[in-house]
Amino acid sequence: MNTRSLIFTIYxxxxxxxxxxxxxxSLIRLLKEFGHNAQATRAAISRMSKQGWIQSKKKGNKSYYSLTDRGVKRIEEAAKRIYKIKPEKWDGKWRILIYTIPEEKRNLRDELRKELIWSGFGTISNSCWLSPNPLEKQVYDLIDKYDIQPYVDFFISEYNGPHTSAQLVEKCWNIEEINKKYEEFISIYSQKYIIDKHKVQKGEISDAECFVERTQLVHEYRKFLFIDPGLPEDLLPKEWMGNHAASLFSDYYKILAKPANxxxxxVFKDGNELSDKTDTYDVYDHPFIIQ
Known part of the structure; x- marks a missing residue:
């Protein structure tokens, strides 16, 4: 696993x-479990700090690092998607974003595309993006963030044909390919779940091993945020494997949670303050979405 991406997962x-x-x-010690050395960890932390994801603070001769507001916000956005066991109902509306960003601002256009894909938008034609989800806040945040008011138009509308909404989905996203990715995840992790569940129940797996397994599980599952738009139930195929994958992820995560914590x-308490109010054994709402 990439050092930088792994650090985001642990955060x-x-x-x-x-x-x-x-x-x-403490962070260096945690990443050592995955084969990452101190030099790689410090280099990744430095890059993340320059990119505005984390910030540093000195206490005596020790350096501490925390997520910036930008990092926290992105994690909170992801939480609404990654930990949903079932898709939501659809309000029947489509969110449509159209932009005409000039060629001299190509980098800005590329960044906007990445953000739209992450948010779950799909393209129906060049520079025309669609989503059936209520993403109004995300869209306006992007418009303000990139200062692109002169170049965009945003609509909320119904689709009146001549095709079906399901056909519209097929134009914007490769649902079959996404389903195959979920099938692959299920094939791999259903077997690992059974094995590790038995080991945890028998006390045959260490806390450190559970920490590694849970982190790797989260690391792999969060990748679906970049390919699955999180379509509402009404627009998904009957044989949708995403629900099965979500249930498997939930069960597997819970089995590993206590020993991993x-x-x-x-490791954390060596050099850090551990609050007595922290009830982490029941925490189950953390996202991790930066690659």
Missing amino acids: GDYIRHYGNQIWIG RFFEE
């Missing part, structure tokens, strides 16, 4: 729920 799944701050020494806390 989302653990650190944010322990005060959103960690001593660099014990290991994290043991």
Whole structure:
């Protein structure tokens, strides 16, 4: 796993729920479990800081790092999608964003595309993006963030044919390919779940191993945020594997949660303040979406 991406996973799944701050020494120790050395960890932290995802603070001779407001916001946005067990109902409306960003602002256009894909928009034609989800706030936030008011138009509308809404979905997203990715996830992790569940129940797996397995599980599952638009139930095929994958992820995560948290806390408390009010064993709403 990429060091930078792994750090984001650990921030989302653990650190944010322990005060959103960690001593660099503890972070280096955690990443050692995945084969990442101190030099790689420090280099990744430096890049993330320059990109505005994390911020540093000195306490004596120790350096501590926490997510910035930007990082926290992105994690909260992802939480609404990644931990849904079932899709939501559709209001029958389509959100349509059209832009004409000039060629000299190509980099800006590329960044906007990445953000729209992450949010779950699909393209029906060049520079015309659609979503059936209520993403008004995300759209206006993007318009303000990139200062693109002169170049965009945003509509909320109904689709009146001549095709069906299901056919419209097929034009914008490769649902069959997404379903295959879910099938692959289920094929791999259903077997691992059975094995690790047995090991946890028999006490045959260490807390450190549970920490690694849970982090890897989250790391893999969160990748669906970049390919699955999170369509409402009304627009999904009958044989939709996303629901099965979500249930499997939930069950597997819960099996590993307590021992994984014990290991994290043991490492975290060396150089960090562990709040008595933190009830992490029941925490189950953390997203991790930066690649």
